[in-house]
Amino acid sequence: MMASEGEKENLKNEFIAQLGARAFHSGWSSLLSLDPAFFSASLSLASVPRQKSHLSRKNQALISLAVDSAATHLYTPGIRAHVAEALQEGASLHEILEVIELSSTLGIHACNIGVPLLVEVLREEGIYREEITKPFDETQLKLKEDFTKKRGYWHTFWEDFLRLDPEFFSAYLDFSSLPWIKDIDGDGKSAQGALEPKMKELVYCAFDCASTHLYVSGLKLHMKNALGYGATPQEIIEVLEIATLLSLHTAHVAAPIIAELTATGSGAAA
Structure with missing residues (x-):
């Protein structure tokens, strides 16, 4: 059964309440239009880490940024959305750039x-x-x-x-x-970068566990390091859950293309 426009609007409002308006990019919009049931199921999956919040909203956004900006994925709409959210949640430019620097070690x-x-x-x-x-x-x-x-x-x-x-x-x-070792403040006393060591290790975990990479040796090592710096099992599990959301990008990339071609008829067989 197709959802009514009112039902779709309710789903959009639920999305904004759960994930924020900045996260509602064209992939989500097209998916809502084409397949409201899958949109709803996807929203439920994406909302779980938000609801538990073992990591702060800022750190959730930074972990999501690590997954989407990794060389094995490079999902531009997600990068933009997560940078915007991280800034909104109080992340500094240095913290955001540091996620990029850490994620650039994947190679x-x-x-x-x-x-x-x-x-x-x-x-x-x-x-x-x-x-x-x-x-x-x-x-x-x-x-x-x-x-x-x-x-x-x-x-x-x-x-x-x-x-x-x-x-x-x-x-x-x-x-x-x-x-x-970066001296963010320039005072020579805090030459340890912008993010705490625990968060650095969780960033490594994020791109190592992503389905586009699955680097087991590195993931195990950085889990141990993160625990050594004070991370909890729940925080590490939340990193794994956020990385799992990478699979939603299949629909986020495909849905706008499907919407375009079915609207114009250009995808029909000759």
Whole structure:
């Protein structure tokens, strides 16, 4: 049964009450017009983290921004909506930019996954044994020390990477450490970035757990780090729930296209 215009208006008002007017972009609008029942079910799913609010509204928006701005997704309507909401909820420009900086580290997983596999292949082939077994030299030990100090942890998946290409490792250390050592106030006393360490780790969790990435090793590591910085299981679950909402973008991208083509008839078969 098709919903009446009055029923659709009620659903829109419910959306605004739950998620805010800024979140009602063209994807939601087209979905409401084409499939009110699915719109309602989608709204119910998206509203659960809002209702529980283990994370503040501001931090929910920043986690959503991390999911949508990740290189594996890049969902522009969501990025715009979540930046607007974060600003409305009191986020600073530095906090928003820091989410972008943290999320921009996703690409290093090519090395986190690829380098250990390369070493595994070299072992199986019995070649380049010296290169893959040699101990760290003084420079490499210093890089390991710097990474541990600036990033607050060390993991075995960095070992082969540092051993085989210390130059690129050093460049990545500088790149990834910036949000952890940036002096936001310029007073030399608060060189730790804009977001608290717990929130930084939750941002890493957000794009690692997203269905477009699913980087298990990194997700487990950053969950442990987040707990170590004081995160609760409920906060981490809320990050997972927010990342799950990525699947709604299937309808948000498709619905406007369907609405356009069915209205003009240009999608009909010849």
